[in-house]
Amino acid sequence: MMTRHSRGSPFAPHTDGETAAxxxxxxxxxxxxxxxxxxxxxxxxxxxxxPRSEREIRTEMRALLGRNDDLTEFLxxxxxxxxxxxxxxxxxxxxxxxxxxxxxxxxxxxxxxQVLFEYxxxxxxxxxxxxxxxxxxxxxxxLGEAATLAxxxxxxxxxxxxxxxxxxxxxxxxxxxxxxGAGLTVETYPYEDANADRxxxxxxxxxxxxxxxxxxxxxxxxxxxxxxxIADIAHDEDALFVLGSDPVALSVLEEPANVGADVVIGDAxxxxxxxxxxxxxxxxxxxEGFVRQVPGRLVGAxxxxxxxxxxxxxxxxxxxxxxxxxxxxxxxxxxxxxALRTAIHAASLGPSGLVDLASDCLEAPAELADRLDDIVGVxxxxxxxxxxxxxxxxxxxxxxxxRETLEEYGFAVHAIDDHLxxxxxxxxxxxxxxxxxxAFREAAK
Amino acid sequence: MTLEYTQARWNTDDExxxxxxxxxxxETVDTDDVPLPDDLKRxxxxxPELSEPELARHYTRLSQMNYGVDSGPYPLGSCTMKYNPKFxxxxxxxxSAGVHPDRSPGSVQGTLELLARLEEQLGRIGGMDAxxxxxxxxxxxxxxxxxxxxxxxxxRDDERTEVVIPDAAHGTNFASAALGGYDVVELPSGxxxxxxxxALEAALSEETAALMLTNPNTLGLFEREIEEIAxxxxxxxxxxxxxxxxxxxxxxxxxxxxxxxxxxxxxVHKTFATPHGGGGPGAGPVGVVEELAEFLPSPHVRGGDxxxxxxxxxxxIGKVHGFMGNWLVxxxxxxxxxxxxxxxxxxxxxxxVLNANYLGSRIEYEVPYSPFHHEFVASAGExxxxxxxxxxxxxxxHPPTTKWPELVGEALMTEPTEIENRRSLDQLAAAFNxxxxxxxxxxxxxxxxxxxxRIDQTEAARNLRLSWQSLDDSS
Numbered sequence: 080m081m082t083r084h085s086r087g088s089p090f091a092p093h094t095d096g097e098t099a100a101x102x103x104x105x106x107x108x109x110x111x112x113x114x115x116x117x118x119x120x121x122x123x124x125x126x127x128x129x130p131r132s133e134r135e136i137r138t139e140m141r142a143l144l145g146r147n148d149d150l151t152e153f154l155x156x157x158x159x160x161x162x163x164x165x166x167x168x169x170x171x172x173x174x175x176x177x178x179x180x181x182x183x184x185x186x187x188x189x190x191x192x193q194v195l196f197e198y199x200x201x202x203x204x205x206x207x208x209x210x211x212x213x214x215x216x217x218x219x220x221x222l223g224e225a226a227t228l229a230x231x232x233x234x235x236x237x238x239x240x241x242x243x244x245x246x247x248x249x250x251x252x253x254x255x256x257x258x259x260g261a262g263l264t265v266e267t268y269p270y271e272d273a274n275a276d277r278x279x280x281x282x283x284x285x286x287x288x289x290x291x292x293x294x295x296x297x298x299x300x301x302x303x304x305x306x307x308x309i310a311d312i313a314h315d316e317d318a319l320f321v322l323g324s325d326p327v328a329l330s331v332l333e334e335p336a337n338v339g340a341d342v343v344i345g346d347a348x349x350x351x352x353x354x355x356x357x358x359x360x361x362x363x364x365x366x367e368g369f370v371r372q373v374p375g376r377l378v379g380a381x382x383x384x385x386x387x388x389x390x391x392x393x394x395x396x397x398x399x400x401x402x403x404x405x406x407x408x409x410x411x412x413x414x415x416x417x418a419l420r421t422a423i424h425a426a427s428l429g430p431s432g433l434v435d436l437a438s439d440c441l442e443a444p445a446e447l448a449d450r451l452d453d454i455v456g457v458x459x460x461x462x463x464x465x466x467x468x469x470x471x472x473x474x475x476x477x478x479x480x481x482r483e484t485l486e487e488y489g490f491a492v493h494a495i496d497d498h499l500x501x502x503x504x505x506x507x508x509x510x511x512x513x514x515x516x517x518a519f520r521e522a523a524k
Numbered sequence: 525m526t527l528e529y530t531q532a533r534w535n536t537d538d539e540x541x542x543x544x545x546x547x548x549x550x551e552t553v554d555t556d557d558v559p560l561p562d563d564l565k566r567x568x569x570x571x572p573e574l575s576e577p578e579l580a581r582h583y584t585r586l587s588q589m590n591y592g593v594d595s596g597p598y599p600l601g602s603c604t605m606k607y608n609p610k611f612x613x614x615x616x617x618x619x620s621a622g623v624h625p626d627r628s629p630g631s632v633q634g635t636l637e638l639l640a641r642l643e644e645q646l647g648r649i650g651g652m653d654a655x656x657x658x659x660x661x662x663x664x665x666x667x668x669x670x671x672x673x674x675x676x677x678x679x680r681d682d683e684r685t686e687v688v689i690p691d692a693a694h695g696t697n698f699a700s701a702a703l704g705g706y707d708v709v710e711l712p713s714g715x716x717x718x719x720x721x722x723a724l725e726a727a728l729s730e731e732t733a734a735l736m737l738t739n740p741n742t743l744g745l746f747e748r749e750i751e752e753i754a755x756x757x758x759x760x761x762x763x764x765x766x767x768x769x770x771x772x773x774x775x776x777x778x779x780x781x782x783x784x785x786x787x788x789x790x791x792v793h794k795t796f797a798t799p800h801g802g803g804g805p806g807a808g809p810v811g812v813v814e815e816l817a818e819f820l821p822s823p824h825v826r827g828g829d830x831x832x833x834x835x836x837x838x839x840x841i842g843k844v845h846g847f848m849g850n851w852l853v854x855x856x857x858x859x860x861x862x863x864x865x866x867x868x869x870x871x872x873x874x875x876x877v878l879n880a881n882y883l884g885s886r887i888e889y890e891v892p893y894s895p896f897h898h899e900f901v902a903s904a905g906e907x908x909x910x911x912x913x914x915x916x917x918x919x920x921x922h923p924p925t926t927k928w929p930e931l932v933g934e935a936l937m938t939e940p941t942e943i944e945n946r947r948s949l950d951q952l953a954a955a956f957n958x959x960x961x962x963x964x965x966x967x968x969x970x971x972x973x974x975x976x977x978r979i980d981q982t983e984a985a986r987n988l989r990l991s992w993q994s995l996d997d998s999s
Contacts, residue, residue, distance in 0.1 A: 087871035088864050090607050090797065091942040093878075101882045101946055110874045113881050115746045115895045116778050126648045126776070130865025133611045140859065144620035146634035147627075154624040158847065166576055168617070170583040178592035178608050180600060181803035183925070186974040187531060187917045189541055190590030191802040194583070197545050200991040204571055210990055214804070216660040219846030227703070252822075252842035256671055260705030302564055331558045331565050346846075356635060357625030357847025358805065370988065376803070380995060381984035384969070384977035388540030388995075393984040399663070399699035400928070404708040409699035412661040412793065416801025423583060426545055429573040430553045441559050465560055482628075491627055 150491045151511045155469040155503025156298055157218060157247055158357060159349045161327065161436065162507050163420075164427050167351055171420045181376070181415070185391035186383070192390035195378045195415065198422040205329040206343045206364040207336030212375040214347075214414040215361025218323060219250040221344035222292065223257025224363065224374040224408055228342065229290035229319040230261045231372050231407070237289040237318070240265050243275065245298050263289060273301040273462040273471070281312050288316045294323040295332060299501065300444060300469030301462050302332070310339025325349040325362070326425060327440060328467055330433035341366055350428075351420030360417040371397060374408030376415075436506070440468045443504045443512075448472070450516050451502070456523040461499065469503035471495065474523055481522045488518035526954045527596075529920030532588035533975045541975050542585050545572035546992045589975040590802075591922055597944055597952045599883075601899045601925040601937030602694065602742060604772050604794035609863060612798065612856040621855060625847035629833050636832035639848075640825045642858045643809070649861075649869070650771070650788055651781020652811025656820045658849040662769060663696040665789025665808025666736070668821060670704035671841040672787055672812060673734045673763045675819040679839060682761065684733040690719060692743065692929035694769060697736045706733060713931055717743045717893040719753055728760045738767035739783065740774075742929050742937070744880065744896030754784025763787060763816075768808075771795045772941065773877060773898035776870030780811075787812045792857035799856070807853040823848075873898070875942035879949060883940050886953035888960045892932055899939035901932045902956075907967060909934040912959050914978060915970035919955035 093101070098110070107113055131139065152160065171177070175190065182188035182195075195213040202211035215221040226240050240258060242251060244267040255265050268280040268291075275293055284291065291313040295303035303309075306322065313320035319341040324332065327349050335343045348360035365373060371394065379393035399406040428436060444466040451459040451472055459472035474481045478494035485492055490511075493501040504512060533541045551573035555565050574582070592598070598605035615621075623632050643655040659665040670687065677684050687701035690711045698708050711727050714720030718741065728735070735757045739747045747753060757764045766780040766788030772795045774780075780788045792798055793806035800806070812820065819841055823834035864872065876898040884891050889902040902924075904912045913923035913936075925937040936956075940949060959967060971978065989995055 086867040088868040088875065088942060090609060091871055091875035092945040093875055097946045098875075098878065101878055105878075105881045105885050107881070110878050113877045113895070114777055114897070115748065116774075117748050117751075120751065120778050120783050122651075122777055122779050122782060126645065126866050126869065128645055128648075128861060128865045128869070130868050131862050133609075133863065136859050136862045137611065137615060139862070140615045140638075140855075141618060141620075143638055144618055144634040146637065147620050147623055148631040149620075150627070150631055152624045152627070154626050156626060158625055160624065166579060170580065170587070172613060173584065173587040174594035174608075175587040175590040175592045176802055177613075177799045178594045178605075179590055179802045180598070180603050180605055180800040183600070184591075184913060184917060184923060185979050186914065186971050186976045187591040187922065188589075188802075189975040190586035190588065193540075193542065193544070193586055193589075194802075196990075197992070200544070200546065200993060201571060203991040203993050204569070209994070216664065216805075216850075217846045219843070220660070220664075247846070249843050249846050253844060253846060256667075256842055256844055257703070260703050262705070302560065304564065330569055331555055331560065333564060333566050337566075354622050354624045356621070356623055356632075356851035357845075358850050358852055359846060367988075370990075377990055379984040380989040381980045381987075383979045387535065387976065389976035389979045391979045391981060391984050393981070393988070393990075396985075398695075400695040403695045403698035404702035406695070406699040406702075409663045409667060409696050409703050410661070411663045411694075411696050412791075412800070412804040412806040414660075414805045415803035416799070417805060419802065423579065426572055426574060426579055427576065430551050430569040430571040431573065433571070434553050434555060434558065434569055438558050445559075465564065486628060486631060491624065491631065493626060 150486065150489055151508055152491045153502045153504060153508055153515060154491050154493060156493055156501060159468060159505060160354045160507045161349060161505055163351060163353050163424060166427050167420050167423045170423055171416065176419060177416065182392055189389060192378050194419050194422055196390050198418045199378060201422060201425050202362060202364050205326055207334030208343060208364040209367040210370050210373060211364040212373055213378050214418045215363050215375055216414060217359030217361045218344060218346040219253035221361030221363045222250055222323065223254050225321045225342045225344050226254060226258045226263060226290055227261055228369065228372050228374065230263055232369055233289050237287045238263055239287050240290045241268050241283060241288055242292045243267065243294065244269050247298055273297055273299040273464060274304055275309055277305050277308050280309065284312050284316045286316055288318040290319045290321055292321045292323065296328055296467035299462060299471050300466045301464035302467055306338040314339065327437050331437040347421050348417055351424040352417055360414045360421055372407055375410050375413055439506055441465065443509050444468060444470045447502065447504050447512050451519055454520050454523050457519065468505055469501055471499050471501050473498050474500055476523055484522035485518055490515050490518055525951055526958050527920040527951055529973050531974045534585055541589065544992050545574065545582065548578065549573050596920050597948055598922040599924050599938045599940045599952065600922060601939040602769050604939060604941055605800065606797040606941045607943040608797050608799040609860060612859040615859045616852045616855045633831050636825050638858055640827055640832055642854055645861055646790055646809055647811055650790065650811045651779030652788060653814040654817035654820060655809050655811045656824060657809045657854055658821045658845050659808040659810055660845050660850045661804060661806045662789055662791040662808040663700055664844055665810045666696055666700035667703055668810045668844050669765045669787045669789060670700055672816055672819045674704060675839060675841050676763065676816055677733055684731050686731040687733055688727045688735045690737065692741060692931055693736060694767060697767060717745050717931060718747050721749060721752060724753060724756055728756060730760060732760050732762040734763040734765045736765040736767060738770045740770050740897040743893045743901050744899040745893055746897060750783045769794065770898065773873060775873040777873060781813065787816055793853060796857040796860045798853050798860065805850040805853050807850045872942045879940045879942060879944055883938065883949045883953055887956040889936060889956060899937060901929065902936040902938060903932050904934035904936055907934065909936055911967045912936060915959045915967045916955050917971040918973045919958060921952055921955045
């Protein structure tokens with residue numbers, strides 16, 4: 080049976096009669112006459128995409144995504160799963176938020192502007208720095224933006240960015256792409272027991288260093304213990320000290336501003352988004368003095384014609400739609416809705432909930448590592464440090480074989496080197512830790 | 525037939541239109557019980573502490589103080605603000621969709637197959653041979669295009685320094701080219717609002733790495749001489765880049781690949797109606813012709829005898845996102861494309877172009893350039909375009925993009941998209957026309973029916989208050 084929309088978009092509401100009347104109003108005989116496309120490049124082929132009903136698509140997607148194995152993930156390394164309260168979905172999915180765009184008209188978008196102002200404020204509290212932008216794509220791109228900021232603000236010339244040797248290669252690759260255009264090169268400094276080797280770092284730093292980057296927790300889940308010293312090394316060379324972290328860890332770790340961080344980057348979607356196959360929310364906070372060099376969008380408080388406090392995007396002269404090739408960044412569409420989710424999640428936890436969650440992130444890996452360490456053929460943790468969410472274990476068996484066996488038992492862990500596996504435990508998988516230990520015992524044989 | 529409209533507000537005496545979370549309640553908790561030595565941990569944390577009902581009310585109120593496509597017309601030129609079908613949210617929320625990005629390829633065959641299918645479909649829609657889904661936004665896609673152009677030229681030992689961009693192009697084009705280390709050569713538009721071939725000839729040289737172009741352009745005009753333009757760019761050894769911001773005007777009628785473009789990005793959050801989310805997340809997949817496929821970002825998906833796998837393209841530019849991009853947006857794009865199919869995609873373009881032409885014919889402001897496709901740029905004439913926009917808010921519609929492109933004085937860049945019906949377009953036209961006939965005072969003091977009255981942008985920039993912590997420091 081032919082329905083009105085059988086051949087057209089179900090979201091274009093025109094009836095045939097309406098279409099005819101509108102064509103008459105514009106003085107065209109057919110819609111095709113409105114297309115001013117030369118004949119040789121007109122497309123007359125097909126894409127071969129069959130339209131389906133909502134119901135069919137939902138069935139299809141359940142089946143398709145259902146082909147993913149149902150594994151309990153003990154995976155981390157820069158991307159984490161925390162339970163996202165139902166409140167977040169329900170409020171963030173309100174269509175006034177979800178179906179709006181960037182707040183170019185502040186008077187009619189006060190709601191989203193206030194959310195972003197509150198998000199910025201929470202990051203200011205967590206980092207101790209004065210300025211946070213209202214989102215970047217993810218931690219890797221935020222790191223790239225930090226390096227280009229460092230290049231812009233540095234008073235003397237320099238051409239090197241120093242990063243940990245254990246930095247995720249994906250992050251390093253993004254950083255290299257961001258810095259290449261500015262003529263910067265990325266070099267590494269060594270780790271010792273999964274913390275920065277500060278002596279080696281001091282030797283490597285020079286006046287050519289634009290920025291030193293460190294992470295806490297590190298990619299191996301250890302709390303970095305020498306942040307203040309790293310900051311001193313950077314500042315002695317007039318370089319910026321950039322710290323990578325996340326809002327859950329920052330709830331208990333020493334404020335980055337207090338240890339000398341000039342910029343904090345990281346992934347803020349540890350709150351609000353779940354795993355989402357790697358989607359993120361780039362956190363970016365810095366000192367007030369660099370505010371005019373900040374990439375991305377900033378929401379500021381102002382007053383309206385009634386004298387009331389109201390919010391607006393501000394310092395837009397830094398941005399690409401005004402400054403074009405001299406902009407501080409090319410970012411336009413960012414991750415605003417994820418920032419909304421993160422803000423709601425953080426607010427729902429409150430300070431006590433955040434500190435409790437972060438405490439669990441310190442206790443759970445220590446507990447699980449102890450139990451794995453009891454297994455013959457496993458040494459855990461490898462690093463004698465404080466661990467946040469995750470840790471590395473050494474296995475007598477090849478790590479890849481251990482990983483594969485665990486996958487057969489229904490668990491996903493990282494194999495990061497010949498005999499090193501990495502395990503991440505949070506409140507979402509902690510109850511499966513017993514079963515993981517049992518499976519590990521088999522896998523380690 | 526203008527609309528009577530009043531936006532929500534919950535006014536308090538001294539805390540703006542809805543108090544900040546921190547003004548409702550704040551607590552300081554100490555970290556005595558945190559299992560870390562004192563020198564590694566903070567002493568305390570101070571943040572809002574509110575109950576779930578309080579939060580539900582706070583964010584519900586804020587949502588009511590916000591205007592989205594579901595609230596009414598949103599003809600923000602070049603942003604393609606379409607209705608977002610609700611079922612796509614449910615599909616993206618399937619638990620099997622939420623996996624960790626470091627899962628072994630063998631254990632996420634469903635995810636990889638969906639990525640592969642979407643890549644293939646986007647390739648067919650754009651006339652491109654290979655597609656990456658990694659860029660997390662349109663501008664990130666532009667940057668990938670620039671990096672690919674650079675890698676391509678370097679692979680031929682042909683280092684080039686310039687990217688040519690029309691003066692009316694999106695600002696992101698300039699910023700993305702600069703981020704890639706290129707000098708920007710600005711191309712002045714011709715009198716008809718299109719690329720002037722003589723000016724192009726003058727701008728192109730052996731230093732040209734690429735020409736970045738959108739078609740139709742930001743005035744909604746189709747570059748009819750696109751084949752000549754492509755020939756000229758290719759003759760000097762440059763690549764032709766397609767900015768996909770205006771792809772909604774072409775679906776099923778013309779393809780960038782057929783016009784001679786070598787590399788393009790798609791704004792799936794525009795063309796394929798995935799929510800704009802208050803400014804993201806979007807996704808900016810990039811398509812390339814065969815010759816450039818080896819430079820695509822890593823990892824890339826392919827099907828093999830034992831299922832789908834990830835691999836590194838031979839001369840990959842590396843990565844532009846820490847993982848695989850904005851996956852949830854990609855799922856929604858896939859579901860939207862599936863819902864429309866060939867016929868629906870072509871119809872979306874047809875109705876988008878019809879709607880723009882109909883609205884353009886109904887408004888009393890002058891539209892200097894035509895024939896246009898999915899968007900047009902009107903001129904506010906003697907009025908200030910920004911004032912016109914503020915006054916339009918009072919009629920319950922979102923205004924067009926203003927003051928850009930600068931080819932049109934006091935520009936009102938309007939894109940109704942296919943989702944408005946005739947009645948809604950008439951209402952939109954009535955809002956334009958009401959403002960056109962109003963006296964100066966009413967327009968200059970607008971808006972009056974929105975949550976906030978006109979906001980002082982200068983004060984916001986001069987007296988920077990970027991957090992609630994900074995509010996205490998100022999009067």
